Amino acid sequence: xxxxxxxxxxxxxxxxxxxxxxxxxxxxxxxxxxxxxxxxxxxxxxxxxxxxxxxxxxxxxxxxxxxxxxxxxxxxxxxxxxxxxxxxxxxxxxxxxxxxxxxxxxxxxxxxxxxxxxxxxxxxxxxxxxxxxxxxxxxxxxxxxxxxxxxxxxxxxxxxxxxxxxxxxxxxxxxxxxxxxxxxxxxxxxxxxxxxxxxxxxxxxxxxxxxxxxxxxxxxxxxxxxxxxxxxxxxxxxxxxxxxxxxxxxxxxxxxxxxxxxxxxxxxxxxxxxxxxxxxxxxxxxxxxxxxxxxxxxxxxxxxxxxxxxxxxxxxxxxxxxxxxxxxxxxxxxxxxxxxxxxxxxxxxxxxxxxxxxxxxxxxxxxxxxxxxxxxxxxxxxxxxxxxxxxxxxxxxxxxxxxxxxxxxxxxxxxxxxxxxxxxxxxxxxxxxxxxxxxxxxxxxxxxxxxxxxxxxxxxxxxxxxxxxxxxxxxxxxxxxxxxxxxxxxxxx
Amino acid sequence: xxxxxxxxxxxxxxxxxxxxxxxxxxxxxxxxxxxxxxxxxxxxxxxxxxxxxxxxxxxxxxxxxxxxxxxxxxxxxxxxxxxxxxxxxxxxxxxxxxxxxxxxxxxxxxxxxxxxxxxxxxxxxxxxxxxxxxxxxxxxxxxxxxxxxxxxxxxxxxxxxxxxxxxxxxxxxxxxxxxxxxxxxxxxxxxxxxxxxxxxxxxxxxxxxxxxxxxxxxxxxxxxxxxxxxxxxxxxxxxxxxxxxxxxxxxxxxxxxxxxxxxxxxxxxxxxxxxxxxxxxxxxxxxxxxxxxxxxxxxxxxxxxxxxxxxxxxxxxxxxxxxxxxxxxxxxxxxxxxxxxxxxxxxxxxxxxxxxxxxxxxxxxxxxxxxxxxxxxxxxxxxxxxxxxxxxxxxxxxxxxxxxxxxxxxxxxxxxxxxxxxxxxxxxxxxxxxxxxxxxxxxxxxxxxxxxxxxxxxxxxxxxxxxxxxxxxxxxxxxxxxxxxxxxxxxxx
Numbered sequence: 001x002x003x004x005x006x007x008x009x010x011x012x013x014x015x016x017x018x019x020x021x022x023x024x025x026x027x028x029x030x031x032x033x034x035x036x037x038x039x040x041x042x043x044x045x046x047x048x049x050x051x052x053x054x055x056x057x058x059x060x061x062x063x064x065x066x067x068x069x070x071x072x073x074x075x076x077x078x079x080x081x082x083x084x085x086x087x088x089x090x091x092x093x094x095x096x097x098x099x100x101x102x103x104x105x106x107x108x109x110x111x112x113x114x115x116x117x118x119x120x121x122x123x124x125x126x127x128x129x130x131x132x133x134x135x136x137x138x139x140x141x142x143x144x145x146x147x148x149x150x151x152x153x154x155x156x157x158x159x160x161x162x163x164x165x166x167x168x169x170x171x172x173x174x175x176x177x178x179x180x181x182x183x184x185x186x187x188x189x190x191x192x193x194x195x196x197x198x199x200x201x202x203x204x205x206x207x208x209x210x211x212x213x214x215x216x217x218x219x220x221x222x223x224x225x226x227x228x229x230x231x232x233x234x235x236x237x238x239x240x241x242x243x244x245x246x247x248x249x250x251x252x253x254x255x256x257x258x259x260x261x262x263x264x265x266x267x268x269x270x271x272x273x274x275x276x277x278x279x280x281x282x283x284x285x286x287x288x289x290x291x292x293x294x295x296x297x298x299x300x301x302x303x304x305x306x307x308x309x310x311x312x313x314x315x316x317x318x319x320x321x322x323x324x325x326x327x328x329x330x331x332x333x334x335x336x337x338x339x340x341x342x343x344x345x346x347x348x349x350x351x352x353x354x355x356x357x358x359x360x361x362x363x364x365x366x367x368x369x370x371x372x373x374x375x376x377x378x379x380x381x382x383x384x385x386x387x388x389x390x391x392x393x394x395x396x397x398x399x400x401x402x403x404x405x406x407x408x409x410x411x412x413x414x415x416x417x418x419x420x421x422x423x424x425x426x427x428x429x430x431x432x433x434x435x436x437x438x439x440x441x442x443x444x445x446x447x448x449x450x451x452x453x454x455x456x457x458x459x460x461x462x463x464x465x466x467x468x469x470x471x472x473x474x475x476x477x478x479x480x481x482x483x484x485x486x487x488x489x490x491x492x493x
Numbered sequence: 494x495x496x497x498x499x500x501x502x503x504x505x506x507x508x509x510x511x512x513x514x515x516x517x518x519x520x521x522x523x524x525x526x527x528x529x530x531x532x533x534x535x536x537x538x539x540x541x542x543x544x545x546x547x548x549x550x551x552x553x554x555x556x557x558x559x560x561x562x563x564x565x566x567x568x569x570x571x572x573x574x575x576x577x578x579x580x581x582x583x584x585x586x587x588x589x590x591x592x593x594x595x596x597x598x599x600x601x602x603x604x605x606x607x608x609x610x611x612x613x614x615x616x617x618x619x620x621x622x623x624x625x626x627x628x629x630x631x632x633x634x635x636x637x638x639x640x641x642x643x644x645x646x647x648x649x650x651x652x653x654x655x656x657x658x659x660x661x662x663x664x665x666x667x668x669x670x671x672x673x674x675x676x677x678x679x680x681x682x683x684x685x686x687x688x689x690x691x692x693x694x695x696x697x698x699x700x701x702x703x704x705x706x707x708x709x710x711x712x713x714x715x716x717x718x719x720x721x722x723x724x725x726x727x728x729x730x731x732x733x734x735x736x737x738x739x740x741x742x743x744x745x746x747x748x749x750x751x752x753x754x755x756x757x758x759x760x761x762x763x764x765x766x767x768x769x770x771x772x773x774x775x776x777x778x779x780x781x782x783x784x785x786x787x788x789x790x791x792x793x794x795x796x797x798x799x800x801x802x803x804x805x806x807x808x809x810x811x812x813x814x815x816x817x818x819x820x821x822x823x824x825x826x827x828x829x830x831x832x833x834x835x836x837x838x839x840x841x842x843x844x845x846x847x848x849x850x851x852x853x854x855x856x857x858x859x860x861x862x863x864x865x866x867x868x869x870x871x872x873x874x875x876x877x878x879x880x881x882x883x884x885x886x887x888x889x890x891x892x893x894x895x896x897x898x899x900x901x902x903x904x905x906x907x908x909x910x911x912x913x914x915x916x917x918x919x920x921x922x923x924x925x926x927x928x929x930x931x932x933x934x935x936x937x938x939x940x941x942x943x944x945x946x947x948x949x950x951x952x953x954x955x956x957x958x959x960x961x962x963x964x965x966x967x968x969x970x971x972x973x974x975x976x977x978x979x980x981x982x983x984x985x986x
Contacts, residue, residue, distance in 0.1 A: 009877055011589035011590055011807050012525055017521070017522050018522045020594055021518040021521075021594065021597065022518060024594045024598065025515060025518065025597070028597065028598070028601035031602070032505055041610070042610075042612065046609065046838060046841075047617070048617070049614055050620075050621060056624075057628065058872065061871040061873075062868045062871065075614045078612070079602065079612050079614050080611055080613070082603055082605060083602070095600075097513055098504065100510070100600055101514065101517045103596065104596075104600075105521070106810075107592075107600075108809075109524070109572065109575075109576070110809050110810055112810060117573065118583070119573045120539070120573070121542055121569075125571075128543060128546050135550065159853075168697055183677070184673055184674050196831040197829070197854055200852075203826065204826075204852065205699055206699015208673045254831075316601075316603050337689075338689040338747075339946045340583070340748055340944065340945045350540075359657060359693075360651035361689070361690055362650075362651050368564075368568070372560055375560050376555060376560060377504065384502055385502060385504070451832070451833065451835075452833045467505040
C-alpha cells in the first residue's frame with residue numbers, strides 16, 4: 001500500500017486486489033455489526049462535509065486504510081442508515097449477503113452487455129432469470145420468453161426508466177396512427193396515489209404536463225383507483241378530442257400500500273386502446289407468496305408490468321424488473337443500429353439486444369445478482385423472508401390499534417402500516433401533533449419513519465422490511481413512539 | 494453454508510457476509526489472474542446457456558461454492574471478456590481495484606440518496622467529488638458548485654441519461670417561450686460521427702425523428718463537425734420555421750476519436766439560442782493531462798458537458814459525470830415533490846436534491862466510488878495511466894504505418910487507432926478483406942476489435958485502455974493481425 005511508484009502502476013494487480021478487497025469486506029461486516037448504534041436519520045447540518053474534505057483531488061496516492069478511516073469519521077455520520085434495523089422510512093432498500101455477492105460479481109467481471117455479442121451470457125442469463133422471476137410472481141405466459149407468445153423481460157435500474165421506456169413505446173404506437181403533431185393530444189392516467197415517477201416520465205417523453213390526469217381516490221375504495229372514475233376521466237377527454245395513451249395501475253402504492261383493481265382497470269384501458277402498465281415496485285415481491293397472488297388477477301390485460309427487487313427482494317441497489325407483452329414495441333422506439341455495433345448475431349435476429357429495451361446503451365450485468373440471490377436463498381427462504389416482514393407489520397398494527405390514543409388509518413395489506421395519533425377534539429385534524437411526533441422520533445436518531453397525506457390527513461408510515469429488523473426492534477420503536485406521544489400529549493394539556 | 498433453516502434466516506449475518514464475500518473476492522482475483530486464457534470475444538452460439546440452467550428457480554438454498562462453480566463452467570465461457578488484456582473493442586470499460594472497492598462500499602452501505610435528507614453525505618460527497626473532477630478536467634468555474642455562478646455536477650449512469658436530461662431541459666426552456674404545441678418544430682443537431690445515443694435521446698423526449706439533423710463530416714476536417722456546416726444547417730431550418738433546440742459536439746468520437754471544434758460550434762449554438770452540449774464520454778478522461786487540455790477550449794460556451802469515468806478513468810460500471818451551467822433548468826423540468834418526500838432541509842432550499850437532476854428517483858452512491866478512485870491513485874497515477882495507454886497506441890500506430898500492406902485511416906489523437914488493409918487495386922474498396930481480417934482475429938479468440946465505417950471505408954478500430962493491457966499484448970496482437978492478413982492476402986492471389 002502507500003504511494004504507488006509510477007513504473008509499476010497496475011491498478012488491477014490480483015494480489016493487491018485481494019488484500020484491499022478483504023479490508024473493505026471487513027469494514028462493511030463491521031458496519032453491519034454496529035449499524036444499530038448510528039442515528040438512523042443523519043443528524044448533520046447542510047454543508048457539514050465540506051468542512052472535513054479538501055477542495056481538490058490529492059496529487060499522490062493514499063492507502064486504503066486511510067480512506068476507510070475517513071469514511072468512518074467523515075462519511076458514516078452523514079449517512080442516513082438504510083440498513084439500520086430501525087429504518088422504517090420510504091420503502092426499505094433491503095441489502096443481503098447474496099445481493100452483495102451478486103454486485104461484486106457484476107462489478108468484478110465488469111462486462112457491458114448492450115447487445116448479445118458484447119457478452120452473450122449476460123443477455124442469456126437475463127432472459128433466463130427474468131423468466132424465473134415471472135414464474136415466481138405467477139405472471140401469465142404472455143410475459144415470458146418461454147411463453148411462446150413473443151413476450152419477455154428486462155432489468156432496468158429503476159421504475160422510472162421502465163415507465164419512460166413503456167411510455168415511449170405507447171406514445172409511438174399511438175402516434176404512428178395519428179401523426180407526430182398529435183403528441184399534444186395524448187393523455188396519461190394515474191391516481192392521486194400513483195408514484196410521482198409516472199408524472200415525471202410523462203413529462204420527459206414530451207406529453208404536455210396539462211395532459212396528465214390525476215384521478216382522485218378515497219377511503220371508500222381503500223385509496224385504490226376505481227374503474228368507474230377511470231372510465232369517466234377517459235370519456236371526458238375523448239369527448240374533447242384527446243387521445244388516451246397510457247394508464248398506470250399500482251399494486252402497493254407508495255403512500256399507503258393500496259392496490260388498484262388490476263382486471264377492472266385493464267378492461268377500461270384495453271377498451272380505449274391505451275397502454276396498460278402495472279407498477280408493483282414495492283409489493284410485487286410479495287406475490288411470490290400464494291396468499292398475495294390474487295392482487296395480480298387480470299394482469300394478462302396489461303401491456304407491461306414492473307417491480308423492484310431492490311426494495312423487498314434482498315437485492316442491493318439497483319434492480320427493476322420490467323416485463324412486456326410485445327417487446328417489439330419497445331424496440332421500435334428505442335432501437336439504434338450504428339455501424340460500430342453491427343454484428344452477425346444481431347443481424348441474424350436470433351438474439352436479444354437489450355440496448356433496444358432500455359434508455360442507455362451501456363448496462364451492468366444485473367442479472368447475475370438476481371440469479372445469485374435466488375439460488376443462494378431458494379424460493380422457500382424468499383417466501384419466508386416476505387412472510388416474516390408481513391408478520392412483524394401485523395404485530396405492529398395490532399399494537400397500534402390497542403393503544404387508544406392512536407388509530408390505524410388505512411388497513412394494512414403488506415408490511416406497511418399507516419397510523420396516526422387520533423384527533424383530540426372536534427375540528428382537530430391532528431396534523432400538528434403527528435408532525436411533531438414524527439420529528440421527535442426522527443431527531444432522536446433511534447428510528448426513522450416518513451409520512452404521507454391522504455384525504456388531508458397527516459399519516460405516519462411505518463414500512464417494515466430492512467433486512468436486519470427483528471421483532472425486538474419493532475417493539476422498541478413502538479415504545480419510543482408511545483413515549484414521544486406521551487410527551488406531546490402532556491405538553492398540550 | 495448449505496441449506497439455511499427457516500427460523501434462523503438472516504441474509505445479512507455479518508459472519509456469513511464475511512465468509513462468502515471473501516470467497517467471491519478470491520474467485521474474482523483468480524479470474525483476473527487467468528482472464529488472458531479465455532477467448533476474448535465469446536465463441537458460444539445463441540441459446541447456449543438455456544442448455545445448462547434449469548428453467549425455474551430452485552426451491553432450496555444452494556451453497557455459494559456451487560454457484561461459483563457454475564459461474565466458472567456455465568457463465569464465463571459465455572462472456573466477452575472486457576477485462577482481458579487483449580480486449581480492444583468498442584471503448585474499454587476499465588476496471589480497477591479502487592473502482593471495485595468503491596462499488597463494494599456503494600453496494601454495502603446501500604443508501605439511496607435521492608434527496609439530501611435521505612443520506613446527506615451521499616449528496617455532499619457527490620457535490621465535492623464533481624468539483625474535484627471538474628478541476629481535474631480544467632473546466633471553467635461556471636460548471637463548479639464552488640464556482641460561485643450557480644453551476645454544478647451530477648453523476649448519472651450513462652451518457653444517454655445525461656443527454657435525455659439536458660435535452661428535456663433544453664426542450665422545456667424553448668417551449669416555455671413558444672408553447673408546447675411547437676414541439677414538432679424543434680430540431681436537434683449532431684454530426685454523422687455523433688454517438689447514436691443523441692438521436693435516441695431526441696426521440697425519447699418527443700422530438701420528431703425527422704427533426705434530427707445528421708450533418709456530414711469528411712476527411713478534410715478529420716471527421717469533425719465544422720461551424721460552417723452547422724450554421725448552414727441551422728439557417729436552412731430557421732428559414733423553414735423550425736427552431737434549433739440542441740447541438741451536441743463531441744470530444745473523441747466513437748468511430749474514429751475525432752474532436753469537434755468546441756469554441757466554434759459553441760458560438761453558432763449560442764447565436765441561435767440552442768442548448769450546447771459537449772459529449773466527451775471517452776476522451777474527457779484524457780483532459781486531466783495538460784497536453785490534451787486544449788481540446789476543451791471554448792467549453793465555457795456550453796450549457797452542459799459530460800464524460801464517462803467508466804470508460805477510461807479506472808471506474809467500474811457505471812458512472813457518467815454531467816456538469817451543467819444552470820442546474821435550475823434541469824430542476825425546472827425534472828423536479829417532483831410528492832408529500833412523502835417533503836422535509837425541512839429541502840424546503841429550506843439549502844441543499845441539493847439530486848432526484849431533480851436525473852431521470853430516476855432512486856440512485857446509487859456512485860460518488861464514493863469516484864472519490865475512492867481519485868484518492869487511492871492520486872492525480873499523478875491517473876495522469877500516468879492515461880499517458881501509458883496513449884503511448885501504447887502511438888507505438889501501435891507506428892507499427893501499422895511501417896507495414897506497407899496497411900494504412901492508418903484517421904490520425905490518432907488519443908488511444909484509439911483506426912487502420913485497415915490498403916486497397917489492392919483500382920476500384921477495390923478493401924471492405925471485404927478488412928471484414929474478413931476482423932472476423933478472423935475475433936474468432937481466433939486471441940483478441941477482440943470492432944469496426945467503423947467512415948466515408949464508406951470499412952475501418953478497423955483498435956481501442957487501447959483495458960487495465961491489464963501491456964505493450965506485450967499490443968505487440969502480440971499486432972503479430973496476430975499481420976499473420977491473419979498474410980493468410981487473407983495469400984488466399985486471394
